[in-house]
Amino acid sequence: MIKLKKKTPLIDQHNKFGFYANKFGGNYCAETMRKPIEDLSKLFEKLRKDRKFLKKRDHYFKNYLGGETPFFKLENLTKHLGGAQIWCKDVSAINGDAHKAYHATVNALICKESGKRYIAGDTGAGMFGKNLAMAAKKMNLKCKIFMGTKDISRQAPNVKFMRDAGAEVVPVDSGSKTLVDAVSECMRHYVSNCDNTHLAVGSAIGCNIFLKICAWSTSQISRELKKQLIKEFGEIPKLKLINVIGGGSSALGFWNEFIDYDKKHVELIGVEAKYAAPLSTNAKVAVLHGAAQYCLTNKEGQIAETHSLSAGLDYPGSSPLHGLLKDSGRARYTNASDKEALAAFKLITKLEDIRPSLEPAHAWSECIRLAPKLKKSDVLVVNNCGKGYKDKKIYIEQLGYYPK
C-alpha cells in the first residue's frame, strides 16, 4: 500500500521526474515541450512563494470571482432522506459558475507573469473554456479554446459565452469529438506555439506542472470550507466529502486541506460517470496526455471511447493525483449512471433551491444513496461545483422540464 506523506501538499509528493509513488504522472511529452514546461515549473514554484503574486491571486478571487462561496445545510433534503445531515458547498455560486474559475484565473495570471500574450486551453463542458475566455479578456490576453464538436453542440450556452468574451473556439472533429480529442488538439497547438503561448490544461491532468497548477488553484475551495466548518460546528466534525470526478480538478480542490485527516474522520468519496469511470472500475494504468494514470483502454492499449451525458465527465483518464489517492486508500471511488444523475437533479431541485449541472448531479446521486444509511451525527458535504443552466437543454430533453 502506498503511504501519503503527512504535512506535504499532495501536489508536491512527486519525485524529481514528476512521478507520484513512482507510478502516476511523469512528463511523457515531446522534446519540444520540455523546455517550456521546465520554464513554467520554475515560474510557478517562484510565484507560489511570492507574496505579491499571492496577494494578486487573492484580490482576483475576492473581487473578480466574488469571494467566498456559500456553505449551507440542505434542510429539506436532509429531512426527506432521514439520515445524515446534508450540506452543500456551493462552488457554483462563484462568478464563472464553476470551480474552473479559480483554475482559469490563476492560469491567466501566470500567463501574464510569463510575458506570453497568448493562452490556449481545452474544455469539455465549456466551464473551463468560458472562465478562461473571461480571464483572458480581463487580462488582455489572446485566447484559443479547443472543444470537441460534439461538446460544442451539447454545451452551446457556454460556447456562446466564450465567443462573446472574444475567445476563438477551435472545433475539434477528430476521434470521439469530445474532451479527450480537445485536450490532444490543444497539446498539438502548444507543441507548435510554445514559444509565445501559455498552455492552460483544463483539469488536473497532463505533465506534472499542469496538474500542479490546477490542483493548487482549486484548493481555494477547501481553504474556505475548513473555515466554514469550524464556524458552523466549532471543529471539523466527522465528515464525508463527496465530489464528482471527471479529470478530478474540483475534488482535489475540495479535498486538499483534509488529506492529512484520518479517513475515519474525513472520508473522501469520488463519483465518476458510469461509462467513463477508470478509478471505480479497476482500469489499468496508461499513459495519456503526458501522464501515467488510471485510464480506460482496450487490450491493445488504445485509449477507449467513453459515454456520458455529461460533457465534463466524458473522459477516459483521471488525474494522476487521484491514482495516488486511490492506491493509498485515502479516497474511495464509485460511479453513477446518466439516469441516476438525472434522478438526483430531479429530487434536489424539487426540494432545494440549487440547480446543479450534470457533473455535480453525479455527486448528489451518491449523496442520496448514502445519506439514509447514516446517522444524524454524520455530516455529508457535497461540492456543488457547476451551475445547471448550461445543461438546460439536456435536462429538458431528458426530464421534460427545467425548474425555475
Added chain:
Amino acid sequence: MKNSINNAFKIAKKENRPALISYTVCGDNTKEKSLQILNSISKDLDIAEWGIPHNCPTADGKDIQNSSYRALQNGIRLNDIFKLVKRFKKTKPSKPMILMGYYQMIFNYGDKKFIRKCKEAGVDGLIVVDLSFPDNKNFAKLCKKNSICFVQLIAPTTTVKRMKEIIKSSHEMIYMISSISTTGSALKYSIKRIIKNYNVIKKIKPSKNVVIGFGITEKTISNLRSADGLVVGSAICREITRSLKDRQNPVTNVSKLVRKLKNKII
C-alpha cells in the same frame, strides 16, 4: 546486423548525399498494402521508419493522424507489426528498420517484452516520441543491451546544456526536429536557421549521425541536403491519402514520390 544503421549512413556519405529516411504508418491503409509500399520504396531508401499507430497521437499533425486512423480501422495490432517487420527484413535484411511510436503502446505491452519482440523481428532502432530525456535513460539502456539503437530527439527549444546531455546518452543516430511544430506542418524556420541548429548539434559530437525531420517535402528537401539524413513522413502519408481518395494505387504513387525525393538529394 548490429551496425546496419551506421552502415546506411556510411553508404550515403560515400555517395556524398544525405541518407533518405521514410516514415509511413504500419498498417496504412492495410497490413499488406503498407508492406507493399515499403518494399517498393525501399530501393530508394537508406532507412525505413514505420509508425506504430496510436489513437491519441499528441505530436502528430493531420496527415499522420489520418494514416494512423486508417491503420487502426483496419485492425492493426502490435503483434501484426512485429510479423510485418519480420517479413520486410527477410527480403531486405540489410535495410535498417526503425519503429516509431508513443510510449503508451510500449508501456501497455511491457517494456522488456516489447524490446525482445523488436529484436526477434529484426528492428534496428526505436523512436519513442513522448519518452524524452532523462526519463528514457533506462529504456535506452535496455535497447542498447539488445543491440537496438534508441534514437534521441532534439528540438529547437532544447538548450545547449541539455543537448550535450542528450547527445552523451545517445546511440548512433539523433533526430533533430526542424522547427517548433507537430509533424507535417510547413517549415516554420528559415533553412539557414535549421542548418544553424543542426551545426550546433554536430559540433558537440561530429561522429553522431544527425537526421532532420518534421516539415520536409519535395520542395524543401534539396536545401537541407548537407545533413547526415533527412526524414520524410507526412508528405508520404499525404500521398497515400490522396491516392486512396482518387482511387489510385498508393504503391505506385508513393514510389514515384520517393524516387523524386531521392533525385533531389543525389
